[in-house]
Amino acid sequence: DAGITQSPRHKVTETGTPVTLRCHQTENHRYMYWYRQDPGHGLRLIHYSYGVKDTDKGEVSDGYSVSRSKTEDFLLTLESATSSQTSVYFCAISETREPQHFGDGTRLSIL
């Protein structure tokens, strides 16, 4: 299995609090992605990174920011969490083109 670790795996927090999710890879892949999964929507791209300090927006980026200061880590931050951001978040990595390997997911509940 590809070396992708997401942390935390589960989190419950309150509306208005900041939340940071971490994706760590040991594959030295160039591309990293954050998706959210909601019932009836499949997975939707939030942000992606094509190198250290190089990031771009996906289709549902509002309310989220990302940072990639090292090849192996890609952080997703919800500056002020809202209930609509309750979801399962998946990180993915790829050496080329589209995501090849997905992490195990983070289940985030915002009350």
Add this chain to the structure above:
Amino acid sequence: ELKVEQNPLFLSMQEGKNYTIYCNYSTTSDRLYWYRQDPGKSLESLFVLLSNGAVKQEGRLMASLDTKARLSTLHITAAVHDLSATYFCAGVQGAQKLVFGQGTRLTINP
């Protein structure tokens, strides 16, 4: 903007039967992916279809792509319980951007 639609969204079938999941997409997509997801788990890549007429098979699953019809199919032959999962197709929009269908939840009953 690429849109991907799967049908059916829910499918309950008996072991030993054959069935097909359909994936329609709205605009040109250079590649088409199929994934499997077990409950509470990550996504597992099944197939990537690269060109019109492409067909790939793995065990009881066979995927095909018709770019002219903007249609991909995932055919299940002689279903077994272990194939119960949610299956997603995904097309490609621009560079590095997968657009997923809603998923098809497949339940195979003994």
